[in-house]
Amino acid sequence: MSTFAVIAARPAPSTSSGALAWCRANLFHDWKTTLGTLVIGLALLAVGPRLLNWALVNAVWSGGYETCQAASGACWAVVHEKFRFILFGRYPHAEHWRALVCTVMLLGLILASCTRAFWRPWLGLVWLAVLPAYFALMHGGFAGLRLVETDLWSGLPLTILLASLSMVMAFPIAVFIALGRRSGMPAIRSLCTVYVELIRGVPLISVLFMASFMFPLLMPQGFNIDVLVRVLAGITLFAAAYMAEVIRGGLQAIPKGQLEAAATLGLSYWQMQRKIVLPQALAMVVPGLMNNFISTFKDTSLVAIVSLYELTGAMGMAMNSDANWRPFRIEGYLFIAVIYFVFCYSMSRYSQWIEAQVNKSKQR
Amino acid sequence: MSTPIIQFDKVNKWYGNSFHVLRDIELNIAQGERIVVCGPSGSGKSTLIRCINRLEEHQQGHLTVDGVELTDDVKAIDDVRKKVGMVFQQFNLFPHLTVLENLTLSPMWVGKLPKKEAEERAMEQLRRVRIAEQAQKYPLQLSGGQQQRVAIARALCLTPKIMLFDEPTSALDPEMIKEVLDVMIEMANQGITMICVTHEMGFAKAVADRVIFMDEGQIVEQNNPHDFFNNPQSERSRDFLSKILGH
Amino acid sequence: MSTERIAPPKKRWSWRSQAFRALVYQVLAVAVIGGLVWYLAHNTATNMRQRGIQSGFGFLLGTAGFDIGESLFAFDSSESLLQAYLVGLSNTLRVAVLGIVLTTLLGTLLGVGRFSRNALVRGLCRAYVEAFRNIPLLLQLLMWYLFFTEVLPEAAQAWQIGALFLSKGGLNFPIPVWALGHQLAAGGLVIGLGAAFTWRVRARKLFETDGQTRSMFWAPLALMLAFGVVGWILGGAPTATNPPIRGEFAIENGGALTPEFLALLVGLTTYTAAFVSEVVRGGIQSVSLGQAEAASALGLSQGQSMRLVMLPQALRVIIPPMTNQYLNLTKNSSLAVAIGYPDVVSIANTAINQTGRAVECIALVMLVYLSTSLFTSLLMNWYNARAAIQER
Secondary structure, three states, rough: OOOOOOOOOOOOHHHOOOOHHHHHHHHHHOOOHHHHHHHHHHHHHHHHHHHHHHHHHEOOOOOOOOHHHOOOOOOOOHHHHHHHHHOOOOOOOOHHHHHHHHHHHHHHHHHHHHHHOOOOOOOHHHHHHHHHHHHHHHOOOOOOOOOOHHHHHHHHHHHHHHHHHHHHHHHHHHHHHEEEEEEEEOHHOOOOOOOHHHHHOOOHHHHHHHHHHHHHOOOOOOOOHHHHHHHHHHHHHHHHHHHHHEEEEEEHHOOHHHHHHHHHHHOHHHHHHHHHHHHHHHHHHHHHHHHHHHHHHHHHHHHHHOOOEHHHHHHHHHHOOHHHHHHHHHHHHHHHHHHHHHHHHHHHHHHHHHHHHHHHHHHH | OOOOOEEEEEEEEEEEEEEEEEEEEEEEOOOOEEEEEEEOOOOHHHHHHHHHHHOOOOOEEEEEEEEEEOOHHHEEEEHHHHEEEEEOOOOOOOOOOHHHHHHHHHHOOOOOHHHHHHHHHHHHHHHHHOOHOOOOOOHHHOOOHHHOOOOHHHHHHHOOEEEEEOOOOOOOOHHHHHHHHHHHHHHHHHOOOEEOOEEEEEEHHHOOOOEEEOOOOOOEEEEEEEHHHHHOOOEEEEEEHHHHOOO | OOOOOOOOOOOOOOOOOOOHHHEEEEEEEEHHHHHHHHHHHHHHHHHHHHOOOOOOOHHHHOOOOOOOOOOOOOOOOOOOOOHHHHHHHHHHHHHHHHHHHHHHHHHHHHHOOOOOHHHHHHHHHHHHHHHHHHOOHHHHHHHHHHHHHHOOOOOHHOOOOOOOEEEOEEEEEEEEEEOOOHHHHHHHHHHHHHHHHHHHHHHHHHHHHHOOOOOOOOHHHHHHHHHHHOOOOOOOOOOOEEEEEOOOOOOOOOOEHHHHHHHHHHHHHHHHHHHHHHHHHHHHOOOOOOOOOOOHOOOOOOOHHHHHHHHHHHHHHHHHHHHHHHHHHHHHHHHHHOOOOOOOHHHHHHHHHOOOOOOHHHHHHHHHHHHHHHHHHHHHHHHHHHOOOOOO
């Protein structure tokens, strides 16, 4: 029996750690991996510099369309020239500041609602105050502000308005429908199921067509609905069905034992939902709801088909209206693609962060 | 003394750059020996036995199993895996196959046995662990203890020379631990080489030829069970034993 | 002790009875919804009468009065509207089926690529998914359409790859001149399919008898192709094709795929593949690591472990969301209206503009999509029930 001598920890040998080791393990591990690295490396080397040349080196950053036609690179000057038209669409040029102020206000409110620090009772009141202010400022017609009809509202402000407003309105509808689908009463359960399956089975375009062509028929004589309201109603109904499914998943995940405990404590159905079920279920499904929001944000691009020109539609209009700049549409497309990407990617990262937070709280 | 069936020669392993999980392991295990490895969590005992069938790779040193040195060589690894059976803490039975199919999978696909022979061998092992009547059930239809016995039978279907157990009873409810330990004790008395990572000290006392105590990646002490439990030499062993034998 | 049964208490219809309350709520809900529906229907009827729009589906038998850009079968403006709808439906199905096949292939490759040993492959797959997921589909379709109609050269200077021509006029490819040989080849392939299945069943039986693994994919495939070739030879081995040739202004002869179809197909495939890859990735991740370890410990090779242990379990997790993506692709094909591909929504749009029958046309479109969704849901539920892992 030898005496026990402590062996201190040593750092790993250099071949199994550090950047060199990482390269060996991840790029050159065996012949298949090495082959893959070589093929991809060659492809990137063939395409990469040419792409960079087009996009950055030979690109034209400002100037007229003649400069662009003469150059061989990307024509970012079209963005420089047209970006106000692309971003604000048909909203009157002199009043762009109003659209900007309103959008910043709305975005600020949304961001505040996403941070934990602001989850106070007065947040609801702030929403109730901001929304009418938004509409008043955008619409104008008082205090010397020029009147701007709703069908002129376009571009990025419209995208953000449609996406956020429809989600906010769809949320309570979705909660009720999700609860209805889980109800014990067959009539209510069937009504909710029919609604959800009907909406989920058809494309958004048909819902927008329905909103656009059929809503005027559904209303009594002389009752004109604004095109913006119609489209908003259509998107809201559409989003509500998908959100209801996500929320239903959260409701299903609440263990039955909790409902039984609540019942033994004498809580009524609505008290149980409000105090016990919904807080947990909604916290669980925030990532899913964020996914819904990202989808709705992308789906707003479809409203161009019913004559409302949000960001994609405004870009199409900006590019198609000016024959001189028409050959450079691809740069315009790339510009708004980047805008969408920035918004959607940040939202998906935020959702991943929330999911990590929720999981952290679950671990012991 | 005949050649040991398992030889660790200055084996070192790191996780990542900084975690030195196995430190200068020197260990010889003879054929037919029954070893229990114990120690606090994080001491490297699971890693030690997982190196024996190359579920983990060591970075330094030499590890030889039944005359075959374990390196990157795929053929060597395949050879060793045919001789070494493993039982996991989480059973890891294949839930989409019946119990019988779980057992015949490897003999048919790796051992190239005809189906009839594979099934006969499987039924024999199921009888050995006393669970033959569950052959047509699916794993998730069985209790934890039953599942672990099936897992043991599955490993035995390969007719291995060495059996590795990685905390086989840690995931079981207390009343099921005995049925699994009974099966293991019966196996131990039939001459197979067994290396078992476990906290069940009763099992160690009943069956083990040698108890190895590991802490912080190195073997602190190894002795026969009687001397280890009654007369631990090292401070750390005494400390550990007081914690687990106390209640 | 009395042995008489105690009669159950009489039901009292009061507000305190749960059954009564449930009944009242449901009656109220049905009444409100029913009332709303009646009100809307009444308005619609009044409005339509006011504007002189008739209702009913009889108008479908009237002449269409418009041409359709492309279709699988002959159509001109004198055919009925119903015929036009069928053309639209066939166009939708054409792009949907092809899109589903291609997106499954691409998405699976991308999903598996996320687990590759090679960090470059992993990174590229990740970049692809993030890029294509975060840009609206409509925008992607517009960009692809721009590519196919502006970036590609004119027909007269089309790119030639072997016998294929790619230009602003679309993709032109040689089609074989249909002859007896081809019919026999097709018949041969069908017989070959049966032969392939028989081979597989027999190979499985032999494997169980003697343990020797036999080829279960390449050999039956070769067998099927062999039957096809035999049929072709028996029919006189016809080799005549109708190749596209470079005409003065356009490519003549041969088969063609229009740029609209190509833009829609490529756009839908690349977009949905990003989502499919995430589904596949989730499925592979759902199988716990212990399963792979157990398979390794039993001596199974990587390929055997994937085929016998990982994939069967992963598929159970993958199939439901995958079906969802297929449905999404089919619904997204409705965006064809933005790039001028005549799918069923596009045709409905034209029909509404022509006849003013908004309600009927939209109803037809929704019916088409609803039946597809319903059919797929039923199929998936059947599969789920069959493949569920048996538990206590």
